[in-house]
Amino acid sequence: MPTGKAIAILGAKGGVGTTTIAANLAAEFAANPDQSVVLVDLNLFLGDVGLHTGIESGPTVLTVIASDTAPDASALARHPLGFSVLGLASDLSDADEVPAEAVVWLLDSLRSQFDCVVVDAGTDLNEVSLTACRYADDRLLVTTEQRSALIGAKRRLHVLSQLEIPGTVALGVINRAHADSGVNPAAVHQAIGLTVIARIRNAWADNQAALTAKKLLREHCPTANVTHDYTQITRHVRY
Numbered sequence: 345m346p347t348g349k350a351i352a353i354l355g356a357k358g359g360v361g362t363t364t365i366a367a368n369l370a371a372e373f374a375a376n377p378d379q380s381v382v383l384v385d386l387n388l389f390l391g392d393v394g395l396h397t398g399i400e401s402g403p404t405v406l407t408v409i410a411s412d413t414a415p416d417a418s419a420l421a422r423h424p425l426g427f428s429v430l431g432l433a434s435d436l437s438d439a440d441e442v443p444a445e446a447v448v449w450l451l452d453s454l455r456s457q458f459d460c461v462v463v464d465a466g467t468d469l470n471e472v473s474l475t476a477c478r479y480a481d482d483r484l485l486v487t488t489e490q491r492s493a494l495i496g497a498k499r500r501l502h503v504l505s506q507l508e509i510p511g512t513v514a515l516g517v518i519n520r521a522h523a524d525s526g527v528n529p530a531a532v533h534q535a536i537g538l539t540v541i542a543r544i545r546n547a548w549a550d551n552q553a554a555l556t557a558k559k560l561l562r563e564h565c566p567t568a569n570v571t572h573d574y575t576q577i578t579r580h581v582r583y
């Protein structure tokens with residue numbers, strides 16, 4: 345019986361920081377020693393969880409689905425911060441369509457072995473991302489303060505609201521937030537109906553340096569303000 349919780353991270357448009365949030369959130373959850381965590385890349389044709397985590401080995405989403413055998417937690421690649429990673433081939437050479445049933449099966453297999461399954465669902469709305477969102481326990485919609493991203497968030501929220509998801513359709517995260525932008529959680533809720541639970545500040549230098557070193561923020565700059573911003577999310581989403 346699957347008992348773990350799955351959280352799907354969906355971006356309001358490309359480049360808003362979906363993978364950054366998914367990977368650093370997995371690290372944040374894994375900081376709780378009582379919790380086993382796996383990060384899964386379901387951004388099938390453009391996924392780059394490997395780039396963000398530095399993990400490019402081990403079984404991939406596509407090899408696990410092709411084998412039709414539930415992935416053994418101990419066989420998955422492990423990040424130094426204590427979570428497992430089920431990514432994609434770094435050259436995306438085995439990228440292929442995946443049917444909705446396979447997504448549900450994969451999520452259930454992982455939930456039976458991990459307390460927390462963090463899914464990078466990318467930014468596209470397709471069968472894989474929508475199935476992941478539908479069958480996850482929670483959905484985080486990542487946006488920035490830019491008008492185009494907010495419009496993307498509104499459109500995705502509308503599509504998600506048609507999936508007959510029990511409970512809250514999605515919770516919002518504003519990434520690259522600027523203190524003086526005027527785009528605060530109340531304004532976003534009023535404009536597009538999204539409940540914002542966290543603002544991750546704009547921290548270009550820290551994020552670029554971490555990416556270059558293939559490290560996550562908790563490894564590269566554990567005491568930086570942007571690293572602490574992630575605790576806002578875990579406070580709202582407790583597993």
Ligand SMILES: Nc1ncnc2c1ncn2[C@@H]1O[C@H](COP(=O)(O)OP(=O)(O)O)[C@@H](O)[C@H]1O
Nearest residue numbers: 355359360361362363364520545546547548551
């Ligand atoms: N809070 C932030 N402040 C500054 N830059 C950020 C922040 N979050 C992400 N970035 C940068 O934005 C770029 C896109 O991030 P990424 O997570 O790959 O986006 P997506 O998965 O939505 O395409 C990367 O260079 C990343 O380092």
Ligand SMILES: [Mg+2]
Nearest residue numbers: 362363392466
């Ligand atoms: Mg991405």
